[in-house]
Structures are given as structure tokens and as C-alpha cells.
Amino acid sequence: MKVCIEPMGAAPLIAEYDAQQQTIRVNARIVERVRVRYGESAAQDLVRCAIAHESYHTQHPDASEAAAHAFARAQARCEPRILEELAR
Numbered sequence: 001m002k003v004c005i006e007p008m009g010a011a012p013l014i015a016e017y018d019a020q021q022q023t024i025r026v027n028a029r030i031v032e033r034v035r036v037r038y039g040e041s042a043a044q045d046l047v048r049c050a051i052a053h054e055s056y057h058t059q060h061p062d063a064s065e066a067a068a069h070a071f072a073r074a075q076a077r078c079e080p081r082i083l084e085e086l087a088r
């Protein structure tokens with residue numbers, strides 16, 4: 001499993017899993033926006049949370065968004081919904 005932090009076009013997406021490349025991509029534009037607005041530690045929380053969330057999807061392909069959020073909350077000790085708000 002690889003993690004890339006890279007710009008993902010104009011998409012408001014925080015992160016996605018690329019099954020072909022077995023890579024989690026985190027949207028660098030959103031990470032940067034959060035860093036500028038809320039600081040470095042918020043940006044790191046966002047990345048950690050996004051990785052936990054996408055990892056859960058890779059291991060549980062049929063799982064709901066709520067389940068992936070719950071996993072990220074427990075695993076990365078972050079509040080995914082708040083991070084999603086930050087990313088807007």
C-alpha cells in the first residue's frame with residue numbers, strides 16, 4: 001500500500017483509493033487549504049484521518065461511509081465529520 005499526497009484536480013474529494021495502483025491518494029490542494037487556514041497540526045490530522053478512512057475501505061469494500069468514519073475516528077483519533085467541514 002502506497003500513500004501519495006498530490007493535487008487531484010478541482011474535485012472536492014479529500015482522498016480516494018486507487019485499487020489498480022494500490023495507492024491511497026490524498027488531495028494536496030485540500031491539505032494545503034487546511035494548513036493555511038487552521039495550521040500544520042490540523043493538516044496532519046486530516047491526512048492521518050483520510051488514510052485511516054481509505055484503508056478501511058480497502059479492507060472492507062462493502063462497508064458504508066459511516067463504518068469507515070467510525071474506524072478513522074477510533075484509529076486516527078480524529079473526528080472525520082469535522083475534518084470534512086475544515087476541508088470545504
Ligand SMILES: [Zn+2]
Pocket residue numbers: 053057065068
Ligand atoms: Zn469513504
